[in-house]
Amino acid sequence: MDSRRFPFVDSAAGALLDADGRIIRWTPEAEQLLSLRADQACGRRVRELLADPATWPALLAERAPDAWSGRAVVRSGRGEELGIVFQVLPLADGGEGAPAPASRYFVLAAPAGLVAQWRQDQAFTRELFLQDRVGLAVFDERLRLIRTNTHLLPYTGLPPNLNGHRLGDFLQPDDAATVERHLHDVLETGRPLVLTEELVRTIDNPGTGAVMAVSAFRLQAPDGHAIGVTALFTDVTELHRSGERLAVLHRATAAVGGSLSVTGTAEELAAVLAPGLADLAVVEVAEAVFTGEEPTPDRDGRLWLRRTAVAAGPGTGPPAAGPAADAADAVGESVTVPTTEAATASPAALSPTAMTAPLRARGALLGRVTVRRAPGRPPYEPADLDLLREIAARAALALDNARRYTRERRAAVGLQRSLLPPSQAETAAVSASSVYLPTDTATGVGGDWFDVIPLSSARVALVTGDVVGHGLEASATMGRLRTAVRTLADLDLEPDELLVHLDDLVSRLLVEADEPGGQPGDRADGRTDGRPEDEGWPAPRRAVASGATCVYAVYDPVSRRCAIASAGHPPPAVAAPDGTVEYVPVQPGPPLGVGGLPFEVTEVELAPGSILALYTDGLIHGRGGDLDDGMAELRRRLALPGVTTTPLPELGRTLVAGRPADLRGDDVTLLLARTRAVPPGATAVWPVDPDPAAVALVRERTAEQLRAWGLEDLVFTTELVLSELVTNAIRYAGGPVEVRLILAERLTCEVSDPSATQPRMRRARLTDEGGRGLYLVAQLTDRWGSRYTRHGKTIWAEQELPQSQPQSKEPQSKEPQSREAQP
Secondary structure, three states: OOOOOOOOOHOEEEEEEEEOOOEEEEEEHHHHHHHHOOHHHHEEEOOOOOOOHHHHHHHHHHHOOOEEEEEEEEEOOOOOOOEEEEEEEEOOOOOOOOOOOOOOEEEEEEEEEHHHHHHHHHHHHHHHHHHOOEEEEEOOOOOEEEEEEOOOOOOOOOOOOOOOOOOOHOEEEHHHHHHHHHHHHHHHHHOOEEEEEEEEEEEEOOOOOOEEEEEEEEEEOOOOEEEEEEEEEOOHHHHHHHHHHHHHHHHHHHHHHHOOHHHHHHHHHHHHHHHOOOOOOEEEEEEHHHHHOOOOOOOEEEEEEEEEEEEEOOOOOOOOHHHHHHHOOOOOOEEEEEHHHHOOOOHHHEEEOOEEEEEEEEEEEEEEEEEEEHHHHHOOOOHHHHHHHHHHHHHHHHHHHHHHHHHHHHHHHHHOOOOOOOEEOOOOOOEEEEEEEOOOOOOOOEEEEEEEEEEOOOOOOEEEEEEEEOHHHHHHHHHHHHHHHHHHOOOOHHHHHHHHHHHHHHHHHHHHHOOOOOOOOOOOOOOOOOEEEEEOOOOOOOOOOOOEEEEEEEEEOOEEEEEEEEOOOOOOOOOOOOOEEEEOOOOOOOOOOOOOOOOOOOEEEOOOEEEEEEEHHOOOHHHOOOOOOOOHHHHHHOOOOOHHHHHHHHHHHHHHHOOHHHHOOOOOEEEEEEEEOHHHHHHEEEEEEEOOOOHHHHHHHHHHHHHOOOHHHHHHHHHHHHHHHHHHHHOOOOEEEEEEEEEOOOOEEEEOOOOOOOOOOOOOOOOOOOOOOHHHHHHHHEEEEEEEEEEEEEEEEEEEEEOOOOEEEEEEEEOOOOOOOOO
């Protein structure tokens, strides 16, 4: 029988013929093929079944003594013509001697289309087992190999004949178990397995192994019973490694591009490389990069690098002794390397276990990155070095962006800090300390500010404010507002009136920003094309302030009263000496720049030793921007035991350090002031009759009071100053007139009258009899001025105390004075 023509005999139609070609037996498959029952076919000559009996002689001409085959067209019992392929097997009677002529013939037939399909299947199977690019294996129902091609797995050490073996006989146990689990699922469920990637390693060569894409389908007998599994193994190791390298490149690009911190960029790079490309990654960056400067080699051509980041893959444990361990233990230390060594990637930069690539951007060498693999790991290949070079090039660009940002940010922070007062201040009214923490944001520093402004009569003004927006424009606006506040504070305006003037200033600034030549979209460098200066560096933006908030408080240590007004700013907190903490119930007005709405003043009395905390909203921003949570947390911290006695610088650092880094989305400004009080014995107040003769009594009372305070050296000057001020008040304002002396860090003389006319100093001519009083006051005192009150005005003058005056001794009045006492 020619198996090439009839590979599946059990599916072919069969008939038994006698020597004359008459049908004597007819199989069920023949009945089905030709739609003729056995009783209809038996007894008929086979040529009667031909669609064209005239072709019978031609078929007989092809016969052979042993067997022959051919094609024919037959007519079925339903009258349909059917092309078939047949094979004739002569059957001779067995006996001794020469072969007897055939007395019977056995004929097999099948539709021509089905035979063609059988031949295609046979050719496909034969060629599939002969090809050498895909491993092919046939397993029985017990997952034993029964047939394979010669390239099942691309390893050495395999048995010469795999038939009858299981995968576990030559593969690593874990790898074999994984593949067999997939094959068993296919055998049980019938669901094919398509391109499932698995790592396989042989027992004799357990090294790196190979990544195989496994596909499998179930084999079934004609009755549907599962008889085995056919699996195809495709080596996709290189494709898999290429995909891994591409994934590492994408992760590295995303990681280093999300930070403008030099250290953060280096740490992100190291974290991606280990374990993505190595068991240990070391990133070294030039020292100059951290300060925003351009790296410059020394005279000997060597460049200082700081070991910035070291990362180890999970499960690798601490590095073993050697360069890897030295790198891990020396984070933060500096090393020097020749610029030629770090700048070039020679073949020496690639070894089986280590690679080094330079970090170079825009022609400048910024550092280098080194990766290592532990013993037993697959060696590095040239493609790995190409990948490291590409990652290093992208990381270097990110590092250069971080360097340039650091330089610009240092300049911005330096500008802002130069516009702010010293962090600590001491006045007769308060001891103050401040903390300013700029946020690390790509938009630049903000416009937060604070100030401690000494006022007349030992009073002090405490200010915090916040300009909306970030960047140099916000810092510049902050500087203008702080200068304006100081100028207005020198006028001794009430808090609400000062905020009204400040609101007008901000409104004018906003109008100027919208005028031609000051468009909000203009760039800070004067260009409007919107294109970055260099590739990879974002174009600078001009941030125009859109308003500001401010709180202004004036504390008087004599009355211990504090007057506060707010323009859209969070209320100050007061921590009393008894440990209670309350927020001042201010009525906040609109933010500065809104215009047209009034501001209200809230007055509270503060016990000596109280801590007044003024802050910006960056300190109290809670999760999700909830200010109530932030204020509750600040109140809780201020209520901790020992807060009121803690040194203010330490307390400020503690309050700011308590803010989680993920909640700091804005600059944090905190101003703490511990209040002081001028004791009653350090003030003297008395009214003066509007009579020029009362000036002599003022001089007499002044001399007595100063001698009681131990200030004999200031008697003459103070008598002269008060004589001039009281005389002017009586002459130009009438009564009532009041004199007050305040002994604090300075001696302050005050004369109050009901007139609203501000005095001014003028140059008197030689022939003028008057006009020299205020000039004398200005020459004899360190500072003088006037301020409006609710009942008129007050002229004041300050004198420095003599060096011999004991500062620690509390001054005592000769006797208590009251506002009702008569001179």
